[in-house]
Amino acid sequence: xxxxxxxxxxxxxxxxxxxxxxxxxxxxxxxxxxxxxxxxxxxxxxxxxxxxxxxxxxxxxxxxxxxxxxxxxxxxxxxxxxxxxxx
Numbered sequence: 001x002x003x004x005x006x007x008x009x010x011x012x013x014x015x016x017x018x019x020x021x022x023x024x025x026x027x028x029x030x031x032x033x034x035x036x037x038x039x040x041x042x043x044x045x046x047x048x049x050x051x052x053x054x055x056x057x058x059x060x061x062x063x064x065x066x067x068x069x070x071x072x073x074x075x076x077x078x079x080x081x082x083x084x085x086x087x
Contacts, residue, residue, distance in 0.1 A: 025055045029085035043077040
C-alpha cells in the first residue's frame, strides 16, 4: 500500500492515504502517546536501530507502512509502555 509521506522538521513522519488523510504517524514516544490518547489509535514500537514508534488507525497494521521493523519485528504497545520509553 503506497502512502504520501511527509517528514516534519522535528522528525515526525505522517503517512497519508490517497485522499490526503493522515492514517499513521511515526515519532517520539511522547508524540505517539498523545495521538493514541486523542484519536484512539493503536501504538507499535520496533526495537530496531532506528527505534520507531508508530500510531496507526485501528484498521491498519505496521506492515501496511513502508518502514523496516528490523529483525525483531513490531511490538504492540500500551500507553504505559510508551510513557516508560518517554521518561
